[in-house]
Amino acid sequence: MELTPAADLPGVLLEALADPTRFTFGTILTMENVKFLAKDKKTEKWFNLVKLFAHGAYSDYLDQKKDLPDLKDEHITKIRQLTILSLAAKNTTLSYEVLAKGLDMKRPEDVEDLITDCIRKGVVRGKHNPRKGMFVVEFCEGRDISEQDLDAMASQLAEMLARSEEALKTLREKIHATISFHDREAEIEEKLNDDIKTVTKMLEAKSGSNAQGRLRKRGPEGLLPHGAF
Numbered sequence: 001m002e003l004t005p006a007a008d009l010p011g012v013l014l015e016a017l018a019d020p021t022r023f024t025f026g027t028i029l030t031m032e033n034v035k036f037l038a039k040d041k042k043t044e045k046w047f048n049l050v051k052l053f054a055h056g057a058y059s060d061y062l063d064q065k066k067d068l069p070d071l072k073d074e075h076i077t078k079i080r081q082l083t084i085l086s087l088a089a090k091n092t093t094l095s096y097e098v099l100a101k102g103l104d105m106k107r108p109e110d111v112e113d114l115i116t117d118c119i120r121k122g123v124v125r126g127k128h129n130p131r132k133g134m135f136v137v138e139f140c141e142g143r144d145i146s147e148q149d150l151d152a153m154a155s156q157l158a159e160m161l162a163r164s165e166e167a168l169k170t171l172r173e174k175i176h177a178t179i180s181f182h183d184r185e186a187e188i189e190e191k192l193n194d195d196i197k198t199v200t201k202m203l204e205a206k207s208g209s210n211a212q213g214r215l216r217k218r219g220p221e222g223l224l225p226h227g228a229f
Contacts, residue, residue, distance in 0.1 A: 009033060010046055017053050018074045023123050025054040026144035045069055055146040057083040058103050081118050088124055088140035096133045108133060
């Protein structure tokens with residue numbers, strides 16, 4: 001969407017928001033003529049409308065409805081589909097009944113049709129399970145990231161880093177303990193080998209002494225000397 005004169009901007013925005021192939025609106029929010037809308041009380045509702053499509057959900061629409069421009073059915077449908085994208089990003093299954101209540105839709109079957117339309121447009125993939133009344137999510141397109149999302153992501157990354165550092169500390173302690181254990185094992189094994197060698201030498205020395213004693217008792221040529229018994 002290119003820069004548009006202020007007088008024509010509302011109509012262009014409504015057309016862009018209703019575009020059935022568009023599901024991200026962050027680039028529109030960054031345009032100078034759109035940001036300018038937020039500075040005037042008379043036009044800020046148009047900026048808030050784009051912000052709703054970029055980051056909001058159907059419940060936000062209900063809360064802000066009285067302060068927003070009038071919308072057509074295709075805009076309401078888009079908000080409902082955007083809400084489904086947000087939920088699909090956080091859940092592996094979506095209940096038709098729960099969605100029908102949350103999206104002000106009369107029948108669970110209408111929700112199934114809405115999700116099917118999202119599948120056709122390639123923003124969601126998964127499998128319908130009418131028997132259990134749910135949709136099993138396999139993939140969904142990401143939505144625009146808000147400042148609140150960035151703060152939450154930064155907080156999550158900080159927590160992950162803290163857990164990683166703690167895990168690394170624990171791993172180092174385990175490695176050190178393992179090395180110390182093996183060092184002690186090596187010392188014990190070395191001492192045991194030394195003891196075995198010492199005992200072996202003592203046995204060999206004693207054996208040699210006993211053999212010499214027997215030879216002395218037998219005398220030369222194997223004859224037993226007088227008084228040997």
